[in-house]
Amino acid sequence: MSKLKLIIQREFIAKVRNKSFIMMTFLSPLLMIGMGALIYFLMQKNDEKIKKIVYVDTSEMFSKEDFKDSKTIHFLDYTALGAEETKKKVEEGNYYGALIIPKQDSLELLAKSIEFYSKDSPGMSLINSLENKIESKIRNKKLNNFGIDLDKIKASKINTDIKMFNFSGEESSKLINGLKIGVGAIAGYLLMMFVLIYGTSVMRSVIEEKTSRIIEIIVSSVKPFQLMLGKILGNASAGLLQFFIWGIILFVISIVASSVFGVDVVEMQTAKVPAEQMEAVKAAAGGDKMQLVIQEILKLPILKMFILFIFYFLGGFMLYSSLFAAVGAAVDNETDTQQFMMPIMLPLILGVYVGFAMVINDPHGSIAVLFSHIPFTSPIVMLMRVPFGVSWYELIISMALLLVTFVFMVWLTAKIYRVGILMYGKKPTYKDLYKWLKYKG
């Protein structure tokens, strides 16, 4: 059996047998689902609380018709009580707020002089909805004054819904765009977490070998490069195993949950989609949401994404964990790693930020494209772009760049690793690390 295989095997088993690995693997999916359920539950609770809002309409322009009760807001007409009395009552009583509409000579003046009093400062959405109500009423009034027939305006209203296609004939919609964003973001974020968690695990393992001093025995049997590579590959296999177990657990749980709770699961999934998209879902599909979501998910290039996730995970992990291994080799204990960790973490975090800021707005914009080719950010940014469809030549260039870079980085960091593992005592400076690169053998 080759030595590399032996090392991979040992590293894999050492990692997988670790209690924290077992805990992470089996508990975190449950935890994630639990958190999701909790957020959903809290959102339901939050919405259920009905706000009582009273209005005093001295202008006598508005009617009960204009202030229709909604699911969460209950309107009460307190015009008879007068503005001052109402304010007092609202302050003392169990009301959310008071909307005061004064009498004014012109509609323009009226539009500027409406006031809202409340105990807590109200949310933006509430004020927006109140403003919308008042605006549309005043606009209608003005249209009326201009002698325009409201019925004709209503009749002239028409909804356009542009159907989106790409040239491979796939139909897309706002819903699927939302799903793409969600799936891409989750994949990119997951990749960063994996790289970070397993990268530091490689680093710790290097430090452990160094402090326990077994390193000198191991490198008298194998080349330091083999040991480093074995360590990286062993940890990568453990990461992939964890990823597969998570996939299986999530799959089983969602099947069980959907058969038990039925609709609830659907709502939980749509809750992740931005609000705008939810409206689209509701408008488009009415009650049949589940079916639609599943259909749309199935339209995503799932197999392609899965394969690319594996590739970019391995590529990104090799790239970063070789750096982590070099850091582990350079220091004697974990507290000394801080200084060297920062430059490694920065591009990872940058990748996630660029992904969230740029890809979501414009998946094929020049910045998104650029960062999906830079090897230090490409695993994250490209994964976020993939659901939107990335041409093969772009993928191949990005993958090739990543491949070349990680081979180069592994070669470079192995030079630091090789020297560092046998150095004890003083924490090295960057200048020392540079010097190590030039040592022979």
Added chain:
Amino acid sequence: MKNLLEINNIVKKYGDFRALNDVSIHIPKGCVYGLLGPNGAGKTSLIRIINQITMPDSGAIILDGETLAPHHTAQIGYLPEERGLYKSMKVGEQALYLAQLKGLSKTEAKKRLKYWFEKFDISAWWNKKIEELSKGMAQKVQFIVTVMHNPKLLIFDEPFSGFDPINAQLIAKEILQLRDEGATIIFSTHRMESVEEMCDEIALIDKSNKILDGKLADIKREFRTHTFQVGLHTEKPKEVENILRESFEVFPSNFKLLNDSLTLNVKLTEGNSSNDLLSFLTSRGEVQHFVEVIPSANDIFIQAINKNS
């Protein structure tokens, strides 16, 4: 092939620092070879190069007639000065892993380990983790791990540190037995009494240079001072001493005899032999003690290092 290991003109640089400066050492087959030198002399650098942990900047190493190559790691066993094993790994698994890294098959490794574990009476530790063992126990495991693949060349760096006298004795016996079975042993230590006890040949490295090497007996001869410890029973000790001074160098004695004899250290001068001294003494009284002062490894070490600096 008389020499198992030939180290030829090795130079090792770390940046501007020369850790080894043109060092050549030839180690005959089947001997215990002492690699001596003060701290920071370059011993560990040399040992690491022999183990192919690092590469020399120039020079060559020949192991048993072949230029040192990666596959030779299977023929070398190395016990580093700073011991270490995976703390949270089980003793047996760990030993198996290290044996396989040395190129043994799993079944062969198991067989060898069983032999050694029984020999050291530690079979009960197989499923224990290293962190559960005492330091001395861990050292035994470490020793087994070093020798289990029957290497041609064994390198022990301070093998007795961490052992109590009884276990140190046991390890010394094992090392000598391995030599008798055909292994060649490089033995690096600061403890000069164990050099006397174990080594057939030595090399002394100081400040990156080899300053001395050869058979221990030859070196001792080279370092002999032609000084004799003399004990003489005589009626007139003062007078004898004064006459002695005329033909020899005489130093005060640093040893004691059982009765009240005159005790002196006498160094032969040009043109004198030990026989001359002895016949002088026998003519003046009854010789009770006559021994040449043989330089100890410790004396040689200190003398050679001082001369070099």
